[in-house]
Amino acid sequence: MRIGVDATSAANSRGYGRHARALLSAMLMEDQDNSYTFITDAPESIRFLPANADVRIVSAGAPTTLAAAAGGRRSAGDMMRMSRALSDKSFDLLLFPTVYSFVPVFTRARKIVMIHDVIAETFPQMTVPGVAARLFWKSKVALGRFQADAIVTVSEYSRRGILAHFRISPERIFVVGEAGDPIFRPIAQPQPTTRLQELGIKPDQRLIIYVGGFNPHKNLEALVSAFRALTSEQAFADLKLIMVGEYQREVFHSYFGIIKRQVEEMGLSDRVIFTGYLPDEDLVVLLNLGTVLVLPSLMEGFGLPAVEAAASGCPVIATTESPLPELLGNGSVFINPTNPSELVSALRRVTGSTELRAEMRSAGIAAAAALTWKAAARQMIDVIRKVGAK
Structure with a gap:
């Protein structure tokens, strides 16, 4: 299959950015059957990819990190340009590593959307306190759920939360775990940098x-x-x-x-x-x-x-x-x-x-x-196979 990937969130230094970079890198190493095209609106979000990766840069008026803000500060023009690139009819499947940067797409391609947690739904005043921002967030997540053929989350704990907050069939929700980067390991006699x-x-x-x-x-x-x-x-x-x-x-x-x-x-x-x-x-x-x-x-x-x-x-x-x-x-x-x-x-x-x-x-x-990105990549590739076979 030819897979289009929304890579915008990979530019962020927080958890979802680390997740996107690590998972996508591991998937490229493990997946010998599918081809990937990474679509982003800023070059810094794809620095983690190998030099021969298939990448498309979409022009944007706002920094990429704002694309993943819970308040959703992307302009309509930026979202339309990303949507147009992701809606390429040559893609068999689209992967959104986080719903934060989801944009509506107009294609028959299968779609996998990741919802990492339900923190914004559980604590809306703490995460999206503004009325307009909260409405935008709810609309974005609702549209992502509606368009997705499968929802992926990062833990059984989050899966239970998603089922409690949204009307989604349990069969549509898959768990793909996370792991620490290999750089995190015990150091003998560590000294401050x-x-x-x-x-x-x-x-x-x-x-x-x-x-x-x-x-x-x-x-x-x-x-x-x-x-x-x-x-x-x-x-x-x-x-x-x-x-x-x-x-x-x-x-x-x-x-x-x-x-x-x-x-x-x-x-x-x-x-x-x-x-x-x-x-x-x-x-x-x-x-x-x-x-x-x-x-x-x-x-x-x-x-x-x-x-x-x-x-x-x-x-x-x-x-x-x-x-x-x-x-x-x-x-x-x-x-x-x-x-x-x-x-x-x-x-x-x-x-x-x-x-x-x-x-x-x-x-x-x-x-x-016991937690590895290799295992997580294989889990996601398995989800891709299941969704692609429908």
């Missing part, structure tokens, strides 16, 4: 790490409050909180200003470090230096930062509202994100016990190793 040194991070510190966005549903106010409560105890006064994530060019609804103000008002400015975006080469070293990674979100469709941390040998405390209890199992500690005392207790327990962290490290490495 130049960038980490510039941030004031030292190898002998106890570090609580957060990796992700500064969106309201990430529950970071609870994390900062828990950090303050813990560091008020003498035994934990040396801890530092490292918050990793882009905050200057965030296209989703961001609480960064609120979190930064909370840190300042609580007198934690000397203990909390906002790193901004970190390349993987710096992030893997940070995770190896870390005492624990915390992902306290109200909901996660997958929770890739936790898997990357586990693969790097960093113990994980994560939300129960995610597939992570199924993916990482007993190798991590899970908390109810709406119960602040659980988070404080978990942080105290993990940061205070060298023995527990050693056990979590071993179990986490093993659990993360």
Whole structure:
């Protein structure tokens, strides 16, 4: 089959961009039967592809990353140009790696649309607070569901959420997992990179790490409050909180200003470090230096930062509202994100016990190793075969 791929989301540095780059790269390696054409509205979104990949660049008036914003800030002209390119009648099947960048298409080709989670549907005020943006989002997702011959999501947890929120036949929904990049692995005697040194991070510190966005549903106010409560105890006064994530060019609804103000008002400015975006080469070293990674979100469709941390040998405390209890199992500690005392207790327990962290490290490495992009690619190729055979 000849497959057209919407590659616009691959330009983004957040989870769905990492997902698109890793999955599509693995599919090219594994699929010997189908040919792929990658369509995008910015060259930076296809830098991950091999030089001989079939690529079409569509002109656009807005940066590609805005195409995947929950508010959907693409212009009608940009969407029409993408739609026209994707509607090429030579394609047998179209693949949208995320519904965020979905555009309506006018073709008889089979269509696979990925819906990573139902966070926007569960917490609309936190993700798409504007009335116009929310209407645009609902319309985009509804049209994607309507046009799709198959819906793909990233976990059984998300699949259950999709079935609960939308009227979709269970037979139309498939699960294709995720994995950490191979760069995330244990490093013997890690030393801070130049960038980490510039941030004031030292190898002998106890570090609580957060990796992700500064969106309201990430529950970071609870994390900062828990950090303050813990560091008020003498035994934990040396801890530092490292918050990793882009905050200057965030296209989703961001609480960064609120979190930064909370840190300042609580007198934690000397203990909390906002790193901004970190390349993987710096992030893997940070995770190896870390005492624990915390992902306290109200909901996660997958929770890739936790898997990357586990693969790097960093113990994980994560939300129960995610597939992570199924993916990482007993190798991590899970908390109810709406119960602040659980988070404080978990942080105290993990940061205070060298023995527990050693056990979590071993179990986490093993659990993360069971997740591979090769397996995910084969799952997606199998979905393509099933949809193409209809």
